[in-house]
Amino acid sequence: MAKHALRSSGGHMWRSLACAKSELRLELTLACGQSFRWRESGEGHWTGVLGGRVWTLTQTDDTLWYHVYKNREGQTCGPAGTSSPGVKTSETRTKGAVKEVDELVAVASVKDAEEEEEMLRDYFQLNVKLEELYADWRAADPHFKHIADIFTGVRMLRQDPTECLFSFICTSNNHISRIQGMVDRLCLALGAPLCQLDQTSYHDFPALAALADSSVEARLRDLGFGYRARFLQQSAKQILDTHGLQWLKGLRSVPYLQARDALRTLPGVGNKVADCVCLMSLDKAEAVPVDTHVWQIAKRDYKYATGNRQKSITDKLHRDIGDFFRKLWGPFAGWTQSVLFCADLKKFQKLKEMPRLVQPKKEEEDEEETRIACKKKKIKTEENGTVKRAKTKPAGHKKANLSVKNERVV
């Protein structure tokens, strides 16, 4: 039976990409709740599905290593139709055709290799220079600076919009470990099988058509999705019925607020989920998903609206907190937020206890600097919801209005 690749044990073909850890740290980026599709299959080795192929990734100081699982024919390990064209299976081969087929295999694998390197660069958005962004954020925000020494290399993934949307519909009122299990079961139940490694089956994320089928709600309720089962099926159906297959991806070339409002017309998609999809799959780096957690961070670390006793996060609070962080961090505020979010996750707290070269700063000093930084940028942190900022616009309504240009200036 096929096994998960391990770089140390040989027997698998590995390719590599130059990439410093300051630009990417797999163990943070793949496990901080952006994607629910990656598992640590061996020490420092991460296995998951990306673009219909099964990958294992690992890294050394300056190199990102990757293996893509193939069968003996050189085909991508997956269902018929997703592999390189022109490659015959062994059953259909005749002796005379072997050489020709081998050449086709060789050509196909070179093409695959180029394609796969590009897939990885695209997925990790390696054209974005994270170190430079960190430098900007450190200069703008003392609290970020405090976190940034430990949590380097936390980078935004550029995910498939369908996978991102339907995964995040599952996140409401939920926690990461359960979400991971649910997304797993979703793929197993409705996604095309790709391959099996050790005891694990890998499936592609379900297609929109598979999610839209009327049998899906009952099926997913049985699998423990609760009330989200209906949201998933209805959203898929609504997209196919009223927009079409390419609609979601098309939102990549539309301004942030327009894309967000369009997503919010879908059942089970409110401010938070829409912002996640915008940030993580639709190229909206300025989208700041505000959940209870981020609100805690805003109050605790930025003294934002400390007097506010609101129980739930209203539309207005979403807007105001988003604006606050965009003003502090700039046009990649969503990326910054993910670093702080990651640093706040329970599973990464042990990293903070490890000895560091830099002497940790006293907390009061840190807070005072935060206050000064906010004051410099003229950002209010202690308003209690009654103070309005000049550029705040009225709440977006539920219906997407593609003709209105209400893109916010950041």
Added chain:
DNA sequence: GCACGACCTTA
């Protein structure tokens, strides 16, 4: 604009 409760499960 804001508060509240319901919604499915599991820890």
Added chain:
DNA sequence: AAGGTCGTG
């Protein structure tokens, strides 16, 4: 309660 959303008042 958990990385919310939706309907109602």
